[in-house]
Amino acid sequence: MTARAGRGESARFAAAHTLPALVRGFVSARPRAARGHVGPDRPRWSAATLRALRERHGGAPVLVRGLTGTVLLILDPQDIRQFYAEPVGPLGRPPAGADGCAHAGLRAERRAVDDSVLAAGLTVHPSCAAFLSVLTDEARRLTAGGSLELARVRHSVARAARRIVLGDAAVEDTELGRRLGRFHERAGARIAAYAHLAEPHTLIGRARRHADPLGDPDRAGLDPVGQVRQWLAAFDLVPGVLLRTLLLLGAHPAEQDAVAAEARAAGWVQGAAQGALPRLRACVRESLRLYPAVPDLIRITRAETEWRGVRHPAGTCVVLPVLFHQRDPAHVPAAHVFVPGRWASREADHDVRMAPFSHAAGRCPGEQLGLLVTAALCAEVLRGHRVRPVRPVLDPLGPLPAALDPQGIRLRLTRR
Numbered sequence: 001m002t003a004r005a006g007r008g009e010s011a012r013f014a015a016a017h018t019l020p021a022l023v024r025g026f027v028s029a030r031p032r033a034a035r036g037h038v039g040p041d042r043p044r045w046s047a048a049t050l051r052a053l054r055e056r057h058g059g060a061p062v063l064v065r066g067l068t069g070t071v072l073l074i075l076d077p078q079d080i081r082q083f084y085a086e087p088v089g090p091l092g093r094p095p096a097g098a099d100g101c102a103h104a105g106l107r108a109e110r111r112a113v114d115d116s117v118l119a120a121g122l123t124v125h126p127s128c129a130a131f132l133s134v135l136t137d138e139a140r141r142l143t144a145g146g147s148l149e150l151a152r153v154r155h156s157v158a159r160a161a162r163r164i165v166l167g168d169a170a171v172e173d174t175e176l177g178r179r180l181g182r183f184h185e186r187a188g189a190r191i192a193a194y195a196h197l198a199e200p201h202t203l204i205g206r207a208r209r210h211a212d213p214l215g216d217p218d219r220a221g222l223d224p225v226g227q228v229r230q231w232l233a234a235f236d237l238v239p240g241v242l243l244r245t246l247l248l249l250g251a252h253p254a255e256q257d258a259v260a261a262e263a264r265a266a267g268w269v270q271g272a273a274q275g276a277l278p279r280l281r282a283c284v285r286e287s288l289r290l291y292p293a294v295p296d297l298i299r300i301t302r303a304e305t306e307w308r309g310v311r312h313p314a315g316t317c318v319v320l321p322v323l324f325h326q327r328d329p330a331h332v333p334a335a336h337v338f339v340p341g342r343w344a345s346r347e348a349d350h351d352v353r354m355a356p357f358s359h360a361a362g363r364c365p366g367e368q369l370g371l372l373v374t375a376a377l378c379a380e381v382l383r384g385h386r387v388r389p390v391r392p393v394l395d396p397l398g399p400l401p402a403a404l405d406p407q408g409i410r411l412r413l414t415r416r
Contacts, residue, residue: 077353164203
């Protein structure tokens, strides 16, 4: 028998979960308009709604009518592995980014080039040395003042992103992001110009080494506008992750001292070890477990599928509420506490209950590069400075807040 939410349950789900998810993307552009829908209590209300659905229906996947149509909710860990086994992409492909990575919708040939450019699966990117040089240079802007807040971090990360993606010639092109969204042809011309000037270590430089999978020699290394848009958009997530990670370290002085020592030690070595930073990377992963960049993952089934003995037709929208599962105290130890040590074991990276970068075919190919960039920036800050929270002030022993808006984070930097 199909588990189906009643009208009251669907209404609560829409109010506590779907509506905040829809407006979350407008917080930066329209903070006042969105403030009432994405307050710090909303994730807690959403989790309570999902727990109630799970208890009432015995953990079975539940059909719920939301604001955008009927979805099949995955509420129990035993069904998560099947979710990740579903193919990524069409039918009715979800919006880019719904799986945490636009890579999920690329054609197989283009995915292969994307994987090569981003060095998917390699802990340290082949261009690590050049990227670390860029990050060290741009991090000086982060530590130039006595405090850190979102505007300063966004400025430094955006400069670093343009240099890593397109090369040093693009560093001052602050309008490029807006042009990518509105003027595809004009943006294409600018990107083509940067691509011809780009250093070999840049992402666009690495992409140009590959023949275009569709056979067009003038489009070597994929659709340049589309790919650059995706790569720069991925960097847009870094400031929030960086601020949350530093805030959490500010609330845990012992862990901060340990990762600062790791950062100082890495500064004395050469090669891949400089970018490895395993303890700092674990802190970044734990920050993303607590505050995922993409709180829900989506699959659209391509064929009729069976979930716990119930058959659902092709085209069913299946939703995995990642934030709910990563913070589920019934199945995740110390679910609401900052415990970066949980990522020390290799098994943790394959634990489907926790998915900072998704799993299986939908796993983000830029995972390791994202960790490299974020951990390296943290290292540059912590190598010579101590971080103390100004706001918010977190309780290191009690449950952490359900949400942390990076716009509200302010940190004080003092010399070590």
